[in-house]
Amino acid sequence: xxxxxxxxxxxxxxxxxxxxxxxxxxxxxxxxxxxxxxxxxxxxxxxxxxxxxxxxxxxxxxxxxxxxxxxxxxxxxxxxxxxxxxxxxxxxxxxxxxxxxxxxxxxxxxxxxxxxxxxxxxxxxxxxxxxxxxxxxxxxxxxxxxxxxxxxxxxxxxxxxxxxxxxxxxxxxxxxxxxxxxxxxxxxxxxxxxxxxxxxxxxxxxxxxxxxxxxxxxxxxxxxxxxxxxxxxxxxxxxxxxxxxxxxxxxxxxxxxxxxxxxxxxxxxxxxxxxxxxxxxxxxxxxxxxxxxxxxxxxxxxxxxxxxxxxxxxxxxxxxxxxxxxxxxxxxxxxxxxxxxxxxxxxxxxxxxxxxxxxxxxxxxxxxxxxxxxxxxxxxxxxxxxxxxxxxxxxxxxxxxxxxxxxxxxxxxxxxxxxxxxxxxxxxxxxxxxxxxxxxxxxxxxxxxxxxxxxxxxxxxxxxxxxxxxxxxxxxxxxxxx
Amino acid sequence: xxxxxxxxxxxxxxxxxxxxxxxxxxxxxxxxxxxxxxxxxxxxxxxxxxxxxxxxxxxxxxxxxxxxxxxxxxxxxxxxxxxxxxxxxxxxxxxxxxxxxxxxxxxxxxxxxxxxxxxxxxxxxxxxxxxxxxxxxxxxxxxxxxxxxxxxxxxxxxxxxxxxxxxxxxxxxxxxxxxxxxxxxxxxxxxxxxxxxxxxxxxxxxxxxxxxxxxxxxxxxxxxxxxxxxxxxxxxxxxxxxxxxxxxxxxxxxxxxxxxxxxxxxxxxxxxxxxxxxxxxxxxxxxxxxxxxxxxxxxxxxxxxxxxxxxxxxxxxxxxxxxxxxxxxxxxxxxxxxxxxxxxxxxxxxxxxxxxxxxxxxxxxxxxxxxxxxxxxxxxxxxxxxxxxxxxxxxxxxxxxxxxxxxxxxxxxxxxxxxxxxxxxxxx
Numbered sequence: 022x023x024x025x026x027x028x029x030x031x032x033x034x035x036x037x038x039x040x041x042x043x044x045x046x047x048x049x050x051x052x053x054x055x056x057x058x059x060x061x062x063x064x065x066x067x068x069x070x071x072x073x074x075x076x077x078x079x080x081x082x083x084x085x086x087x088x089x090x091x092x093x094x095x096x097x098x099x100x101x102x103x104x105x106x107x108x109x110x111x112x113x114x115x116x117x118x119x120x121x122x123x124x125x126x127x128x129x130x131x132x133x134x135x136x137x138x139x140x141x142x143x144x145x146x147x148x149x150x151x152x153x154x155x156x157x158x159x160x161x162x163x164x165x166x167x168x169x170x171x172x173x174x175x176x177x178x179x180x181x182x183x184x185x186x187x188x189x190x191x192x193x194x195x196x197x198x199x200x201x202x203x204x205x206x207x208x209x210x211x212x213x214x215x216x217x218x219x220x221x222x223x224x225x226x227x228x229x230x231x232x233x234x235x236x237x238x239x240x241x242x243x244x245x246x247x248x249x250x251x252x253x254x255x256x257x258x259x260x261x262x263x264x265x266x267x268x269x270x271x272x273x274x275x276x277x278x279x280x281x282x283x284x285x286x287x288x289x290x291x292x293x294x295x296x297x298x299x300x301x302x303x304x305x306x307x308x309x310x311x312x313x314x315x316x317x318x319x320x321x322x323x324x325x326x327x328x329x330x331x332x333x334x335x336x337x338x339x340x341x342x343x344x345x346x347x348x349x350x351x352x353x354x355x356x357x358x359x360x361x362x363x364x365x366x367x368x369x370x371x372x373x374x375x376x377x378x379x380x381x382x383x384x385x386x387x388x389x390x391x392x393x394x395x396x397x398x399x400x401x402x403x404x405x406x407x408x409x410x411x412x413x414x415x416x417x418x419x420x421x422x423x424x425x426x427x428x429x430x431x432x433x434x435x436x437x438x439x440x441x442x443x444x445x446x447x448x449x450x451x452x453x454x455x456x457x458x459x460x461x462x463x464x465x466x467x468x469x470x471x472x473x474x475x476x477x478x479x480x481x482x483x484x485x486x487x488x489x490x491x492x493x494x495x496x497x498x499x500x501x502x503x
Numbered sequence: 504x505x506x507x508x509x510x511x512x513x514x515x516x517x518x519x520x521x522x523x524x525x526x527x528x529x530x531x532x533x534x535x536x537x538x539x540x541x542x543x544x545x546x547x548x549x550x551x552x553x554x555x556x557x558x559x560x561x562x563x564x565x566x567x568x569x570x571x572x573x574x575x576x577x578x579x580x581x582x583x584x585x586x587x588x589x590x591x592x593x594x595x596x597x598x599x600x601x602x603x604x605x606x607x608x609x610x611x612x613x614x615x616x617x618x619x620x621x622x623x624x625x626x627x628x629x630x631x632x633x634x635x636x637x638x639x640x641x642x643x644x645x646x647x648x649x650x651x652x653x654x655x656x657x658x659x660x661x662x663x664x665x666x667x668x669x670x671x672x673x674x675x676x677x678x679x680x681x682x683x684x685x686x687x688x689x690x691x692x693x694x695x696x697x698x699x700x701x702x703x704x705x706x707x708x709x710x711x712x713x714x715x716x717x718x719x720x721x722x723x724x725x726x727x728x729x730x731x732x733x734x735x736x737x738x739x740x741x742x743x744x745x746x747x748x749x750x751x752x753x754x755x756x757x758x759x760x761x762x763x764x765x766x767x768x769x770x771x772x773x774x775x776x777x778x779x780x781x782x783x784x785x786x787x788x789x790x791x792x793x794x795x796x797x798x799x800x801x802x803x804x805x806x807x808x809x810x811x812x813x814x815x816x817x818x819x820x821x822x823x824x825x826x827x828x829x830x831x832x833x834x835x836x837x838x839x840x841x842x843x844x845x846x847x848x849x850x851x852x853x854x855x856x857x858x859x860x861x862x863x864x865x866x867x868x869x870x871x872x873x874x875x876x877x878x879x880x881x882x883x884x885x886x887x888x889x890x891x892x893x894x895x896x897x898x899x900x901x902x903x904x905x906x907x908x909x910x911x912x913x914x915x916x917x918x919x920x921x922x923x924x925x926x927x928x929x930x931x
Contacts (some may be wrong), residue, residue: 420827420859427851429849433846439868441867445856
């Protein structure tokens with residue numbers, strides 16, 4: 022197997038493709054965090070009083086909290102006073118009204134990322150609310166969405182234009198006291214996306230946002246809130262890439278989903294932030310709180326994620342299955358290479374009767390990476406006939422990586438049926454030999470086998486994402502076998 | 504609330520009252536360690552579902568009563584009535600009352616040697632609070648050795664009885680087995696309570712298997728309804744050695760059983776299985792940890808639970824495969840049957856893997872009796888009670904079929920049947 026080790030090395034050493042920095046002036050707050058910073062941040066955005074108070078409440082609570090240490094990840098202590106809590110591209114006041122008005126340098130950035138924004142938006146019917154650093158600069162297809170009554174806008178706009186919705190739902194799934202990183206986010210969140218789908222509306226297109234961390238030393242604190250009113254449907258896509266950089270960057274996002282009666286939300290993520298170099302230098306710290314609340318009967322929330330980036334991933338997209346017959350799903354592929362550390366999984370909290378959940382998690386470890394699945398299935402006493410099936414498989418590529426599984430099951434109802442199965446293995450010599458014998462190169466064979474391993478998850482992704490995900494996987498892993 | 508606290512001043516006084524039989528220095532060391540460690544609280548990951556508060560309360564009440572150290576001479580060897588397991592299982596029984604060995608019969612004096620732990624053996628001192636508490640309050644350590652190449656045909660029985668009737672509500676036991684190269688041994692560990700009063704027993708058993716040794720080990724826990732029991736079996740497995748372990752939990756109010764198996768050389772083979780039956784307000788917690796330090800080696804763990812009433816059971820298994828432990832094959836499973844609305848099971852089969860040439864799998868299920876199977880039996884004229892008894896028995900049977908110590912099979916099967924009958928007839 023060592024015959025083509027030079028190819029393998031060259032592939033392993035391939036530089037991060039999306040690593041570059043766009044030189045645009047940023048309007049930043051000085052580093053540091055105190056109540057004045059929060060007031061300044063809030064004032065910059067012209068937020069109403071309830072928002073200011075909510076941020077302050079969160080900040081004061083955050084001061085009483087300790088950073089969690091239970092995850093299977095290691096990193097040097099983060100200095101929260103060294104982070105600048107606001108960074109927006111300049112000329113915030115006269116924001117572009119259409120793509121033509123967008124700073125061509127920004128568009129160039131998207132080009133480099135392989136996201137032909139306008140073309141893709143038209144061709145694929147995708148509305149893109151692109152977040153460049155913290156302030157959304159381009160929103161397309163607004164009118165078409167408006168026709169359907171769908172509200173899809175930057176969070177800061179929603180705070181100004183739809184305060185009643187924001188006030189009603191913000192923090193109703195992830196309360197400001199939830200956990201260290203979510204509380205920090207509640208205090209200092211910069212911007213994000215807001216989606217409201219009215220009763221009975223099937224959102225006419227896939228909604229999509231591209232997050233991108235740009236200015237150095239700027240923590241990103243995105244906040245996304247999606248509300249699907251009774252009988253509505255929405256599919257939301259989120260994809261991320263980030264420029265190459267040597268200093269670790271903190272990202273603590275919060276995503277809240279609310280599905281009312283008969284509503285469906287599908288949330289897909291492809292995360293490809295800078296993972297750091299082969300020695301673990303640099304890379305994004307991704308500490309994210311994502312939670313969906315199936316509030317109404319027959320509602321459904323489905324999380325699909327492909328996690329290939331970040332130095333550290335700490336992320337557990339969860340479903341609270343409150344409504345009767347509600348359904349929660351979690352499909353995940355997590356890839357960790359080099360010195361990456363991933364601690365990811367889900368929580369399924371069954372509260373309503375006849376609730377069902379499915380968990381499919383595929384973890385791939387290579388290099389010296391650590392990849393952990395951590396999941397909780399809790400069946401409350403009142404959740405009669407609840408059903409869960411969990412499958413988590415790990416694939417190990419290399420001698421120095423680790424794959425771990427920590428599945429918690431807390432069952433308090435006798436009518437529940439809960440199953441968990443997990444396997445850990447490496448790519449079998451037999452499979453490789455079979456492919457090689459048929460003239461398939463080792464690289465291609467590994468890629469085929471890995472893609473097959475992940476297929477169950479990929480087929481849950483919207484089509485254009487599935488293609489992107491497969492390419493990503495190939496880039497992240499090709500050559501990691503030796 | 505984190506660690507529940509045992510009063511250190513009272514504990515120190517109790518330790519000082521123990522006779523100086525060579526263990527004093529180790530007890531003092533353990534006492535000092537315990538002052539730092541305390542007992543684990545529910546904020547600690549390994550204890551998140553099990554609170555040791557009842558053990559703390561019992562210990563504090565007992566310590567406050569200024570108990571005099573019990574000496575072996577205080578316990579007449581004929582005081583303890585013959586127990587059912589002694590009658591039913593043909594074994595060489597060693598009897599322990601509240602942690603102190605009674606009676607002087609030596610089983611197979613030619614082959615097995617029983618003595619005191621050498622004073623310089625530092626294995627008493629461990630990193631956890633429960634072990635330190637055990638070491639601090641220990642009267643003695645019993646050391647059982649099987650020499651190289653000897654096959655012991657009659658099992659060694661450990662009768663671990665607790666009697667809290669005379670304010671002896673806390674008792675600590677420590678036993679060390681040293682099984683020589685190529686030796687073969689069966690062990691039956693039987694826990695029981697002789698009185699109905701609340702009591703707390705802490706038992707630590709060490710099992711050292713030299714190269715090629717074979718041990719079949721059965722733990723049969725039949726404590727009373729007021730017993731708090733924390734048990735720990737620490738196993739060190741040498742090259743090509745094998746262990747068959749079965750744990751059966753039938754009684755106890757609060758039971759925690761930690762089994763830690765350390766595979767330090769290649770070629771070892773472990774099978775660990777268990778069954779826990781819980782009803783009323785019983786709390787039974789089984790923690791199993793297998794450290795695969797070297798490969799190739801194989802481990803299989805399969806535990807089953809049947810829960811009734813307001814009982815709560817916890818199962819946690821953890822297989823750790825160290826870097827370079829290639830050729831490891833580890834499998835774990837845990838299946839649970841919930842028979843009542845208020846029972847709770849918290850299960851977590853964990854894998855931590857740092858090597859790539861491994862085969863690891865785990866599975867866990869929670870469910871209830873299969874409606875279709877029940878209907879099938881009833882349609883053939885079997886009444887509901889008998890049908891559910893039949894199905895629960897079948898559920899438990901796989902553990903019985905794989906019982907580690909064959910000599911105990913009939914007795915264990917009978918005791919499980921009795922318990923299942925009680926369980927199934929109890930209103931849910």
